[in-house]
Amino acid sequence: ETSVDFVAIMSTRYILSLFTCLLALTAISSSNAAPNGRVVGGADAAVGQFPHQVSLQRSDGSHTCGASIISETFIVTAAHCVVVGEGIEPYPPRFYQVRVGSIQRTIGGQLLKLKRIIVNKAYGDFHNDIALLELEKPLVFTKNIQPIELAEEEVPSGENVIISGWGRLSTNGPIPHRLQWNTLKALNAQECNEAIEMGYDSVICLAHNPDHGTCFGDSGGPATYKGKLVGLASFVYGGCGTTNPDGYAKVAYLREWIRANTGV
Missing domain, CATH: 2.40.10.10 (Trypsin-like serine proteases)
Structure with missing residues (x-):
């Protein structure tokens, strides 16, 4: 299993290009940039330590990006996680699911489907890198599922x-x-x-x-x-x-x- 997310790497002091996330979210391509991803040098999280944390996943369950719960119906993530190519149009919501309420990305908590994806129209060149994920059904908050x-x-x-x-x-x-x-x-x-x-x-x-x-x-x-x-x-x-x-x-x-x- 591989992660298809990228924290985009800038290889010079100038912004070069964003990675292109392919339709199936299974490959990444670039010209002068390179992909990047986890918390380096970190520690294991405890159960309930980050109840706002979300795993944004492909519909097949593979982890793509992180995200955060901000209300019963909305989750926030980076725009580059959900847009087609270098534009501002998102992939269809059916391409994704989210896992909430678990510190394990493959098990536990709840899996939920998306209703809508909203990308900031001013996104580009690493500026305004934000998107909103509206859930099909509202979350039920628990000690391990909380908004931030x-x-x-x-x-x-x-x-x-x-x-x-x-x-x-x-x-x-x-x-x-x-x-x-x-x-x-x-x-x-x-x-x-x-x-x-x-x-x-x-x-x-x-x-x-x-x-x-x-x-x-x-x-x-x-x-x-x-x-x-x-x-x-x-x-x-x-x-x-x-x-x-x-x-x-x-x-x-x-x-x-x-x-x-x-x-x-």
Whole structure:
């Protein structure tokens, strides 16, 4: 089994190209970028530690991306997890399912089908990398299935931010069955720009030591600060677990778009 998600890798300081996710979501192609995915250098999550965490899967059950519950009917993930090619049109909802309420990506919790996928129309070149997944049936919340509050404010530089996901343990490493998590450090826009020239309003950069961070399979997954969702895994620069910070879509910047499309 292989993960078909990608936290897109930028191989130079410039944004090059996004990966093209094929119709069956079974292959990835690119020109100058490379795929990437799990939480590198992380630890096993405990049952109930991340009740908002979602595994976005192909209809055959293979894990594709991470995501987060934000209400009884809506889940949020990265746009690049669900769009056709480099555009903004999503694949049909029937191509996907989500597993909620489990720290195992293949068993436990509940499997649910999607009714609709909404992609931010301003998505492109790693900006506004967000999509909403509307469920066919509302969730019933339990201790292991809970929504996460959305951040309204910036994360101060140097603060600890928690990430979680089922991405690869290294660029070409294995894919964990159990949810992983790690702690990274928030950078402000100036620090992000100095590090990887991605100091944009729509991006939050998270710094880490070598052999830590995000990787293949983590895309769309949560970054949290003080119990609120502050970011969605979007890209890495140069590979998984390098000394470069990882890029996340900034929830505070996208907050009004989420509210306008979900009422949340």
